Amino acid sequence: MKKRIAILPGDGIGPEVCESATKVLNEIGRLYNHEFDFVYGDLGGVAIDKTGSPLPEETLSICKSSDAVLLGAVGGPKWDTLPGHQRPEQGLLGLRKQLELFANLRPVTIYDSLAEASPLKDEIIEGVDLLIVRELTGGIYFGEPRERRGEGEQETAVDTLVYSRQEVERIVRKGFEFAQERRGHLTSVDKANVLESSRLWREIVDEVAKDYPEVTYSHMLVDNAAMQLIRNPRQFDVVVTENMFGDILSDEASMITGSLGMLPSASMSANGPGLFEPIHGSAPDIAGKGIANPLATLSSLTMMLTFAFKLPNEAQALQEAINTVLEKGYRTADLTKDATDALSTNEMTQRVIEALNEKTVTA
Numbered sequence: 529m530k531k532r533i534a535i536l537p538g539d540g541i542g543p544e545v546c547e548s549a550t551k552v553l554n555e556i557g558r559l560y561n562h563e564f565d566f567v568y569g570d571l572g573g574v575a576i577d578k579t580g581s582p583l584p585e586e587t588l589s590i591c592k593s594s595d596a597v598l599l600g601a602v603g604g605p606k607w608d609t610l611p612g613h614q615r616p617e618q619g620l621l622g623l624r625k626q627l628e629l630f631a632n633l634r635p636v637t638i639y640d641s642l643a644e645a646s647p648l649k650d651e652i653i654e655g656v657d658l659l660i661v662r663e664l665t666g667g668i669y670f671g672e673p674r675e676r677r678g679e680g681e682q683e684t685a686v687d688t689l690v691y692s693r694q695e696v697e698r699i700v701r702k703g704f705e706f707a708q709e710r711r712g713h714l715t716s717v718d719k720a721n722v723l724e725s726s727r728l729w730r731e732i733v734d735e736v737a738k739d740y741p742e743v744t745y746s747h748m749l750v751d752n753a754a755m756q757l758i759r760n761p762r763q764f765d766v767v768v769t770e771n772m773f774g775d776i777l778s779d780e781a782s783m784i785t786g787s788l789g790m791l792p793s794a795s796m797s798a799n800g801p802g803l804f805e806p807i808h809g810s811a812p813d814i815a816g817k818g819i820a821n822p823l824a825t826l827s828s829l830t831m832m833l834t835f836a837f838k839l840p841n842e843a844q845a846l847q848e849a850i851n852t853v854l855e856k857g858y859r860t861a862d863l864t865k866d867a868t869d870a871l872s873t874n875e876m877t878q879r880v881i882e883a884l885n886e887k888t889v890t891a
């Protein structure tokens with residue numbers, strides 16, 4: 529199989545984790561006889577520095593003409609003082625919007641061998657397997673107007689939270705579809721006790737539910753959901769929620785697994801190329817040190833192999849390789865208290881490549 533993959537390393541640790549991903553993809557290509565062609569594009573701060581824009585036209589066209597997009601991360605202190613609409617993060621938001629990536633899947637799976645890395649007790653995290661389905665192209669991230677008004681004591685700032693019926697319905701359907709394929713339970717998270725947009729969301733969930741009679745579902749307010757994720761994460765199968773709630777809850781949920789460096793994501797449109805990225809950011813505090821955990825990005829590759837390329841065997845092999853390195857006790861610094869034993873990004877990548885080879889040889 530021949531596939532073209534747009535690689536957008538971005539800023540901070542983005543290039544470090546993307547390098548890990550391209551090495552692993554090359555190895556999968558070699559072992560399973562696929563040709564993965566990489567086309568590189570600039571996004572975020574690096575793109576601002578080169579072109580003045582966080583999302584250059586060329587990057588967009590590279591993505592549109594590829595079979596899948598891999599993204600590292602964007603942003604960092606260097607660009608923090610730019611006005612909102614010129615920031616690196618706007619490049620990512622623009623890309624999501626332009627590629628119509630309305631459905632963001634963030635699976636939270638526990639690795640038994642990593643239990644000690646989680647701040648939660650073993651009996652709370654054991655067996656956790658949930659999927660956050662986050663709406664990605666609407667809500668307060670994109671509503672207009674977004675502006676500052678007035679000056680001095682009179683100054684105000686405005687963000688707008690808008691959802692159309694169509695935007696809500698298509699993501700809620702995704703939530704029900706995934707629940708149907710999984711354990712058959714959907715939790716819809718909103719703030720319907722306060723927000724009008726959440727009341728519309730709730731109505732639509734009740735309507736769409738009629739088309740999925742085999743799925744049980746419930747509504748949960750987002751503040752309670754934040755607490756329940758820590759109290760009893762096993763109660764969740766699929767969580768469907770709007771853009772900002774999904775952003776916050778997924779970072780929180782990553783700590784059930786032990787580290788933000790573990791959580792992958794896939795962003796899907798109705799038909800165009802999907803975008804695959806770790807949920808973490810550019811981690812300026814560790815950028816350039818070669819110590820970032822690449823496993824969130826490598827897990828995002830398993831999602832790419834599954835969803836974009838329909839290569840379940842290769843996806844499974846990579847997932848098993850990740851399991852193997854963790855079972856063998858290999859840890860990057862974010863996953864261990866004993867920093868002297870911590871592996872670098874490159875060493876962890878090499879261990880995954882070795883595990884892939886062991887599996888293929890013994891298969």
Ligand SMILES: NC(=O)c1ccc[n+]([C@@H]2O[C@H](COP(=O)([O-])OP(=O)(O)OC[C@H]3O[C@@H](n4cnc5c(N)ncnc54)[C@H](O)[C@@H]3O)[C@@H](O)[C@H]2O)c1
Pocket residue numbers: 541600601602603604605617620788789790805806807808809810811812813814819820821822824862
């Ligand atoms: N998708 C994205 O591109 C994305 C996502 C989130 C944040 N950001 C941006 O990243 C910048 C930094 O944001 P932040 O510090 O709030 O969040 P962050 O996710 O970059 O980092 C939060 C903490 O987690 C650690 N961490 C994150 N990923 C890690 C990894 N793979 N291995 C080990 N440790 C890891 C960091 O070192 C840091 O201590 C901001 O500009 C923000 O806007 C970008």
Ligand SMILES: CC(C)[C@H](C(=O)O)[C@@H](O)C(=O)O
Pocket residue numbers: 603617620621775807809
């Ligand atoms: C960088 C930022 C715009 C982004 C978001 O809020 O969606 C990030 O936090 C994420 O989770 O992908």
Ligand SMILES: [Mg+2]
Pocket residue numbers: 775776779807
């Ligand atoms: Mg986030």
